[in-house]
Amino acid sequence: MAASIWQRLSKLVTPSPQVTDDAFSLYEATRQERKDDGEEGGGGKGRGTSQDDPQSDRTGQDQGGDGEKASDHGGASRFVQPRQAGERRGERKRAGAGADDTDDADKDGLDAYRTDDPNKVPDPIDRSLDLNLKRLKTVFRIPQNKDLVLREFIISRDTPVKGAILFIDGMAAKEIIDWAVLQPLMLLADLPPMEADRDPQLGQQPDILEAAYNHLVPINQVSKTDRLPDLVKGVLAGGTAIVLDGTDRALVVETKGWEHRSVGEPKQEAVIRGPHEAFNETMRTNTAMIRRRLKTPALMTEFMEIGRLSNVEVAMMYIDGLTNTALVDEVRTRLKAIKVDYVSDSGTIEQFIEDSPFSLYPSILSTERPDRTAAFLSEGHVVLIVNNNPFALVVPITLVGLMHTAEDAYLRWPFGSFLRILRTVSYFVALSLPALYVAATAYHHETIPTDLAMAIAASREAVPFPVVVEVLLLAFSFELITEAATRVPNIIGPTIGIVGALVLGQAAVQAGIVSPILVIVIAMTALAAFTVPNYNLSNTLRVLRYVHLLAGSVLGFYGIAVVFFVDVARLSVQRSFGVPMLNPITPMKGGQGDVILRGPVFHMEKRPRYTYPQELNRQPPIVRKWDRTQGSGPSKGKEGGG
Amino acid sequence: MRHEQIGSREAFFLLFAVLSAKVFLSTPRYIAEDAQTAAWLLIVLAALWAALGWAIMVAFLRRFPGLSLIEAVEQTLGPYLALPVQLVYTGLFVYVTVVALRQFAETVLSAILPITPISVISVTLLGASAYACYLGLESVTRTARFFVPVVVFLVTSLLLLAIPSGARADQLLPLLGPGPVALLWRSLQRSSLFIEVLLLGVLVPNLKEPEKMPRIGYQAIFASALFWLAVEVVFQMLFPYPAGAKNPFPLLAVARLIAIGRFLQRVESFFIFAWIFAAAIKLSGMLYGAISSYAQLLHLKSYRPLTAPFLVLVLALSFLPSNLIEATQWDRGALRVWGAVPAFAPPLLLLGIAAIRGKGGRERARHKG
Incomplete structure (x- = not known):
């Protein structure tokens, strides 16, 4: 003690x-x-x-x-x-x-600079370099923080000027800094002053900062600022700050140069016919990929920063004069309302701005395809690109939109329509097939053709469990395979397939745990689920399938019908930025042959009405004017729309 | 009360569903009993009578543009005298819901789930409908818009698949069945089969285009009559009326006849989806009618708090009939004989009273002006 x-x-x-x-x-x-x-x-x-x-x-x-x-x-x-x-x-x-x-920090009044929010850094830049550096060191916690590089130097002129640059190691391109910032400032600064270098406030005195801006720093993006927060934000974004003694302004030079993944192929939305490039983690690459497809000055990109700590850049893109301004305002309002410390991924931002956060159905579409994003923009949607994230968010969206793929439009319309019908059927198969199987075998034997019923009965003879337990066992095993295949290191990925197919399929049947027909049912369900093109929606199906299974096992077809009714009733009031999710099925807003089926592109004269675009028509009523066989030739057709 | 806005087409689909859902119950059977081989003609005549009733209702409602039936009654009679009339309408909606719930539950029971307690069926069916109702009129109408094409498609395929199983057109003869006079009289009584059109009267303030209200009503009456006609004709072609009169659920009996090859037989369970969807839409629509009319009567800002009490009320009342026969009798013997009187007679009287008292119409407009 x-x-x-x-x-x-x-x-x-x-x-x-x-x-x-x-x-x-x-x-x-x-x-x-x-x-x-x-x-x-x-x-x-x-x-x-x-x-x-x-x-x-x-x-x-x-x-x-x-x-x-x-x-x-x-x-x-x-x-x-x-x-x-x-x-x-x-x-x-x-x-x-x-x-x-x-x-000591308090004595110099530096404590206010020790903040985690760049916007809270006190505003002015002092004329004293030493004081500015002290403040910047406080802001960036130098020297404890090893990511920052602070390089002091002297500009050799008649009157030497002290200066410093500040950048983040790994985010800025060092070659550019060496050759386009330091070399001219340190070696070439002794050039005779130019008229343009004179600061009007300083009279005839040539200003070194103006000289640096005008002819010493040969970089395409340089901005002058008299605010310290701008300087800090520029450095955090990968730029380089140039601070010089004797001036209350500074330069932020664009020197972004971090390692990034090159443009690759889409992982989730692969197509056979169509472009094979996908977004990557660099926002500017992504916006450029969209702009390459929409070469119009009306394509707008607004920037916002979200997250007090993460300060992640979000680009909001829309087409001025086409996209409904109320929609743009609404998206802007919701983004600005996000007050959190850390948010970095489009998946997280989606949860902050979606309409029905407790619904199983997504109300925002995420896509990794720039071509699809550009098509959405041309229809009056708003697109959000989040830095460091290879997915664009598209709003508003409808349930049928979540079932479409980019390829539907690239294929000729009969095949596009065929694929859509196939996917629509798959949707219901993925949702209800196991439930229907359980209901039919447990409650409605009479619906199964006699021969098949006998085959099912024979195959189930050795199985000691009720059908629903059997289904749950196999479905759970399948969920394990799916999850394991996603998380497993690539090198042993194929093993999962072998384990899944052989052990859980064949061996389970031989061991008498499940019946062979059920393996077919679950395999079909899995295949059908993989045809659903949207990852979020396929997750919805994954969960809802069990609700249907429960209903089917308790109340047969009746239970499935009731659950389906409730599901549709709930979905009918869900909205995506004010647009009902079941649109254009209900309320009917004129789908222009682009709902379940995919009509010919030359008949799709109007944009989707649910986006309420400022310009509804996207092409004249008769596009194929030369085509006399279609009854729309110049002799019969009428000019209009536009 | 705050009014959700619905489009004309959504309103039409809802009305079509609430009017047509009875083809899944025993209604086609007792129509066949009433009119023998001329059952289809009775439906046509009953629809015409109902259209006349709706015309009276429209004439009354037109005097009070933008007001619902309940509000218009209050405008005409004042709050105290209007109360009994308003309660009659709410009661009518409740009665229709109760009878439909019990009959649909019995159908599910006898068709596919024979050993399940009826309370389980009733609770789940009404619960689903009440949920849609609670979500709002938008949910009710959009769900109707979503499911009605599915139901029509399933029933049409059912009828087409059943025709090869021994349909005979000569079973529709003699054309006039029991004779023209009996047919006219019975069709007048059976105009009560279309009293669900009253729902549109309650929904007037919710319509985006209230001026289309009369047209939606007529369209729904005749579209559902056509749908019903198709069912009745195929039913009578397959079951001559003395035999048909013994089937408690005619459409189910038709579905059971389907036999295409060895693999497409006994598929009535699949068609049960059409039954359930139609039933759920009808129940949600009628329950909304009951709740909304009562909320309008009480001048409530929201109808939603009334959902649970009405759910319990309807559920409790649906257990009153001791069996299916009695439940059918509530429908056949009472509602579908006398239902038209409380539905269409008050508007006729109120029209007169409003004209005498100078309520609504041009007089009202002049007062306002």
């Missing part, structure tokens, strides 16, 4: 070398706030003077196993207390400033 007290006392007076200033200042703020709230002493029984001594509290953070005990005694926990949402370190520190402030 005495040893323990001694140990604790010795820790109280010995500061721990492992405690960072960061943690210390955080604790300082917490402690000061407690003091302000009048909590001091209330829960601090037995702590004595330790509460007044920041040093002693810092040791509290390093007490290892004693930490909890210390906390029990009313002292500070060994962990920094979590802040409330919206609170900033700087704010808390400022709140506590003036009491027993011993931190």
Whole structure:
């Protein structure tokens, strides 16, 4: 006991070398706030003077196993207390400033710069390079933060000027920085000043920053700024900041140059006829791939940053003058409403902005195909491209839209229609076949042709389980195969197929666990599910299948019908950015032969009505004017639309 | 009450479904008993009578543009005198729902799930319908729009597949059945078969194009009469009326006759999907009619809180008939004989009263002006 007290006392007076200033200042703020709230002493029984001594509290953070005990005694926990949402370190520190402030950073007023939100960095850039660098070091936590490269140099002129560049290692292209930033500034800066270099505010004095902008930094995207947040954001985005002494402005040079995947083939939406390129993780590559297909100045790309920590760029694309402005406003509003610290993936953003977050059905389409995205844009949809993500989000969307593929349009219309019919049938097979099998074998034997009924009965003779258990066993095994095949390392991927096919199929039948006919049923269901082109929708089917199975096993066909009715009733009120999901089936909005069937492209004169485009017609009523056999030749047809 | 807006086509599909769903019940049988070989003619005549009734209703409602039947009654008679009339309409909707629920539950029971307790069927069927109803009129009408083509397709295929199983056109003769006078009188009574058209009167404020309300009503009456006619004709061609009169569920009996090759036999279970979809739409539509009319009567902002109480009420009432025969009698002997009186007589009287009291129409417009 005495040893323990001694140990604790010795820790109280010995500061721990492992405690960072960061943690210390955080604790300082917490402690000061407690003091302000009048909590001091209330829960601090037995702590004595330790509460007044920041040093002693810092040791509290390093007490290892004693930490909890210390906390029990009313002292500070060994962990920094979590802040409330919206609170900033700087704010808390400022709140506590003036009491027993011993931190050097506070003396220079730098604490406000220690924020995790670039937008919260105080605005002005100072004329003193040293002060600016101090602030930037505070913002980026240099030198602890090793990702940042801060290179100071001197520009050799009649009056040498001190300067520095700042960039993030790995995000910026070093060759560009070396040859297009540092070399001209360090070696070529002694050129005679030009008239354009004179800053109007400085009179006849040539301004070094203007000189750098005008003729020293030969890079296509350079921006001047007098705001520190812009500088910080530019660096975070892969740019390089150039800060010079004696000027209250700075340059942000576009030097993005991180490693990225090249444009590859689509993984989920492969086609035989049609382009074979897919989005990758670089947003600018993705927007360019769309713009390559829509060469119109009306194609708009608006940028937004989401996530206080992630600050991920989201590009909202639409066609000005075509896309309904109310839709664009709605998408913008929902994106701006996302107030989170971290969000990086389009899948997460989708959950923040979708209409029915508790529905099983998706109400936003994600696609990895630029051609399909461009087609959606041309129909009046809004597209979102999220940086670092190879999927574009398309809104609004309908259930039938989720069942379409890019290839439907590229094939001649009879085959496009055939594929759509096939997929529609597959949808219902994937949804209900196991349930129908269970219902037919358990309740409605009479519907099965006699010979088949006898074959089923014979095959089930050795199986000790009821049909529903049999189905659940096999369906669960199949889910395991699917999940394992997705997660397994590529090199042993084929093994999963062999294990699935042989062990779970053939062996299970031979062992008398399942009947061979059921293997066919589940295999057909699986094949049908894979024909559903949208990944989210196929997941919906995966789950709903079990609901149908349950209903079919309890109440036969009647149960399946009731569940299906409820499903449609629920779906009929689900919306995607205000558009009913069952559109254009109900409400009927004129599908232009592009619903379940795919009509001839030359008959699709109008855009989908459900997007309420500003311009409904996309082509004149008669496109094939030369074709006299179709009754739409020049002699019979009428000009119009457009 | 806040009104959800529905399109004319959606309203038509809903009305068609609530009017036509009775072909799946025992109605075609007792029509055959009533009119013998001229059952199809009785349907045509009954539809014409019903259209006349609807014309009276339209004449009354036109005096109060944009107002529902319930609101129009209140405008004419004032809040206190209107109450009994409004309650009659709500009661009528409840009665139709109760009878339909019990009969559909009995159909499911006898057709495919003979040992399942009827309460399970009733609760699930009405629960699904009430859920659609709770989701809103949009859900009810859109679900109808979604399923009606499926139901019509299934029934048409059923009829076409059954015709080869011994259909004989001569079983439709003699053409006039029991004779023209009896036919006229019975068809007047059986105009009650179309009283579900009242639902449209309650939905007037919900229509995007209320001026199309009369047309939707006529179209729905005649489209459902045509659909029913097809069923009745095929039924009578397959079952001569003395034999047909013994079938409790005629369409089910027709489905059981289907035998194409060795593999397409006894497929009535597959057609049960059409039964259930039609039943669920009809129940949700009529339940909405009941709840919505009551909510309008009470001037409630939302009808939704009434969904659960009406669900319980309808469910409890549906268990009152002791068996299928009694439930059918509630339908055949009461609702489909006298139903037209409370449905179409009040509008005729109210039309007179409104004209005398100067309510609605040009007088109302002048007052407002």
